[in-house]
Amino acid sequence: MANTVLITGGSNGIGAACARLAAHNGRDVILTYHSDAAAARAVAAEIAAAGREAQIVRCDVSDPTSIEALFEGIDPDLPLDLVNNAGIVGPTASIADLDAARVTRIFATNAVGAILVAKHAVLHMRAAPASGHIVNISSAAARLGSPNLYLDYAASKGAIDTFTKGLAEELAPEGIRVNAIRPGLILTDIHAKGGEAGRAHRLGRTVPMGRPGTAEEVAEAVLWLLSDAASYVTGAILDVSGGR
Numbered sequence: 001m002a003n004t005v006l007i008t009g010g011s012n013g014i015g016a017a018c019a020r021l022a023a024h025n026g027r028d029v030i031l032t033y034h035s036d037a038a039a040a041r042a043v044a045a046e047i048a049a050a051g052r053e054a055q056i057v058r059c060d061v062s063d064p065t066s067i068e069a070l071f072e073g074i075d076p077d078l079p080l081d082l083v084n085n086a087g088i089v090g091p092t093a094s095i096a097d098l099d100a101a102r103v104t105r106i107f108a109t110n111a112v113g114a115i116l117v118a119k120h121a122v123l124h125m126r127a128a129p130a131s132g133h134i135v136n137i138s139s140a141a142a143r144l145g146s147p148n149l150y151l152d153y154a155a156s157k158g159a160i161d162t163f164t165k166g167l168a169e170e171l172a173p174e175g176i177r178v179n180a181i182r183p184g185l186i187l188t189d190i191h192a193k194g195g196e197a198g199r200a201h202r203l204g205r206t207v208p209m210g211r212p213g214t215a216e217e218v219a220e221a222v223l224w225l226l227s228d229a230a231s232y233v234t235g236a237i238l239d240v241s242g243g244r
């Protein structure tokens, strides 16, 4: 029996694509949402139509008590994989525009939240009858730094890359593989939430492959890393970025 896949931020974008593909691959799914319950219900309905079970849970990964409540609601005997995906970006900004509230919010969600979700997932995996695997969603911005756009976001994703490397080594003896994906420019709502929906399309022309990517293309890489086909891959940070 394949592990259930827990996907934070599974209600939209890359997380929703991972949820759909996981179901298509015969996995049950627990997907979390933050503000968009309707979108989460729509994804869950698609998964049910594909013949798999989908549980939806509200979770704010920037709130440690919300993360604890998420894991308290999961059957401790359920073998689980984790797609550590929930993330936010701010409006485009340069260094002078950054303030404590904005930077703290971004780090609380993208870095602290992701680390605490991984911690609870590892504790769950250690207690469950079969161990699982983790894919953290980083960003090409972690490598590029995103000057004059998303400096704070890029730095928060750099933390995820470093965390992935360390956690992979820590957990390798237990058979829990930990990897990260660095998506490049992927057409999802995150760009609209960042304040400039059209920008993603325009920037797509600067990608070596000449176009933005899709959430489905990222999901394919995520599900591969979770699968036994990647059984000797841990601590890897895989760019899915059209060559960017």
Ligand code: NDP
Binding pocket: 008, 009, 010, 011, 012, 013, 014, 015, 032, 033, 034, 035, 036, 037, 039, 059, 060, 061, 062, 085, 086, 087, 088, 109, 137, 138, 139, 140, 141, 182, 183, 184, 185, 186, 187, 188, 189, 190, 191, 193
């Ligand atoms: P979307 O905005 O489409 O989806 C983000 C998801 O995260 C939503 O399901 C949202 O829930 C959830 N979320 C937001 N804030 C919180 C929170 N505080 N607690 C829990 N969940 C939250 O973005 P993408 O699909 O594009 O992004 C997914 C991941 O991919 C992010 O980590 C992002 O940084 C990363 N990424 C995206 C790129 C892109 O170009 N799109 C490029 C590189 C990395 P809800 O909708 O319910 O509020």
